[in-house]
Each structure stands twice: as structure tokens, then as C-alpha cells.
Amino acid sequence: MTKSDTTPVHPILVAIDIAKHRNEVLIAEPGRKRRLIHTDNLMVVVWDFAGGPWENPDSPHSHPHEQVTYIVEGEVLFFLGEEMQRLSTGDMVAVPANVPHYIQLVSSHVRLIDSFTPLRQEFL
Amino acid sequence: MTKSDTTPVHPILVAIDIAKHRNEVLIAEPGRKRRLIHTDNLMVVVWDFAGGPWENPDSPHSHPHEQVTYIVEGEVLFFLGEEMQRLSTGDMVAVPANVPHYIQLVSSHVRLIDSFTPLRQEFL
Numbered sequence: 179m180t181k182s183d184t185t186p187v188h189p190i191l192v193a194i195d196i197a198k199h200r201n202e203v204l205i206a207e208p209g210r211k212r213r214l215i216h217t218d219n220l221m222v223v224v225w226d227f228a229g230g231p232w233e234n235p236d237s238p239h240s241h242p243h244e245q246v247t248y249i250v251e252g253e254v255l256f257f258l259g260e261e262m263q264r265l266s267t268g269d270m271v272a273v274p275a276n277v278p279h280y281i282q283l284v285s286s287h288v289r290l291i292d293s294f295t296p297l298r299q300e301f302l
Numbered sequence: 303m304t305k306s307d308t309t310p311v312h313p314i315l316v317a318i319d320i321a322k323h324r325n326e327v328l329i330a331e332p333g334r335k336r337r338l339i340h341t342d343n344l345m346v347v348v349w350d351f352a353g354g355p356w357e358n359p360d361s362p363h364s365h366p367h368e369q370v371t372y373i374v375e376g377e378v379l380f381f382l383g384e385e386m387q388r389l390s391t392g393d394m395v396a397v398p399a400n401v402p403h404y405i406q407l408v409s410s411h412v413r414l415i416d417s418f419t420p421l422r423q424e425f426l
């Protein structure tokens with residue numbers, strides 16, 4: 179996976195490259211790992227969190243990118259604007275552009291998937 | 303979940319609505335169910351397939367929407383352009399706009415997540 183540039187990439191090569199790197203860990207920090215793939219305007223990030231439950235939630239953040247989060251495994255408190263929902267395996271939530279949001283782990287491990295448009299360039 | 307229109311929706315109300323309907327099955331056909339949520343330009347569809355393995359793949363299809371597929375559970379053959387990959391739990395693949403693609407179930411059940419931009423209006 180390389181930074182996007184203006185060079186057109188043959189779509190099949192994109193697929194081959196993704197398949198080859200599909201298990202690559204792009205970022206691993208204590209307690210959190212992420213992998214991602216993307217097209218021109220769509221990014222999907224797989225997050226694996228460990229070390230839950232957390233005593234406190236993450237810091238609220240927001241971004242102009244639209245986001246949908248799907249919970250693959252585990253349980254979180256999901257804070258969105260002034261609302262909070264307890265989400266577990268199979269649940270999903272939509273985060274419109276610029277709405278502050280954050281999570282708190284309830285289970286020890288959580289895997290969730292964040293989809294974004296446009297690309298989160300800071301993740302590349 | 304209702305069809306998008308031009309009425310601005312308060313983002314928090316969107317979240318409440320989504321949480322309330324997060325387990326709703328929007329479409330159930332024999333052997334396949336789908337649920338979805340979306341923001342203005344991003345759609346995430348959860349597909350549950352049953353009745354695998356399939357003897358033959360689906361029909362190839364393509365669309366101008368960019369797509370990323372994540373395999374939550376199960377195993378598929380994923381055909382993209384002239385390429386084929388066997389994908390299982392945790393794998394993902396990117397489908398650029400207008401590239402023909404299709405799947406064939408290898409396991410009996412498969413859950414996969416398709417993210418799209420822009421919205422697949424025909425799914426609403």
C-alpha cells in the first residue's frame with residue numbers, strides 16, 4: 179500500500195496488491211492495531227483493540243469525512259454528539275461529517291471496521 | 303431508514319434512528335439477507351449468505367461505485383476482473399469503479415460487508 183498519487187493504477191494490480199498484503203499490519207501501537215485498504219474515495223480500516231475494558235473513553239474527535247462503524251467482535255460504548263449507544267457484534271452506526279464521536283471498550287478485545295469517504299489521508 | 307431526500311437531517315437524529323434499527327433486515331431473499339446504513343455519500347451493507355458451498359459463482363456485475371469488501375465470517379472465491387482470490391475471515395479486497403466482480407461461496411454460511419461510495423441508490 180502506497181500513498182495515493184495522480185498516476186492511474188490498473189485496477190487489477192490494485193486487487194493483486196491488496197490480496198498480497200491483506201494480512202499486513204500497517205500500524206501497531208500498544209493495545210491497538212489497524213490495517214486498511216482503499217480505492218480513490220473510499221477507505222476501510224480494520225481496528226483491533228486489546229486491553230479492555232477501559233476505565234475512561236477515548237478523547238472526542240471529529241473530521242469532515244463521513245464514517246460508518248461496524249462492530250465485528252466485542253462490545254463498546256459509542257458516543258456520537260450528545261448520544262451514547264452500547265454496541266456489540268453485528269451492530270453498526272453512521273457518523274455524519276464533523277460530528278464529534280469516541281468509544282469506550284466494554285469487552286477485553288474489540289474488532290471494528292471504520293469505512294470513510296473521502297480518504298483519511300493522515301492514515302496513509 | 304428512509305430514502306435520502308434534500309431535507310437536512312440532524313446528525314444526532316440519524317444516529318438515534320440507526321441505533322433503533324440496527325438489527326433490522328432490510329431485504330431477505332432465499333439464502334441472502336442484507337442490512338445497511340448510510341450517510342450522504344457512504345453506504346455499508348452487511349450481507350448474510352446461506353446455502354453454500356455454491357456449485358457456480360454469481361453473475362459478474364459492475365457499477366460506477368467504488369467498493370471495499372471485508373469478510374466477517376466464512377470463505378468465498380472472489381473474482382475481480384481477470385483475477386480470483388480465495389478470501390476468508392478477516393480478508394478484504396478493493397473493487398475500483400466499473401471493474402466486473404462476483405463471488406462464489408466456499409463455506410456454508412458467509413457474512414461479508416460491502417462499503418460503497420457513492421450510495422447504491424437501488425439498495426434504498
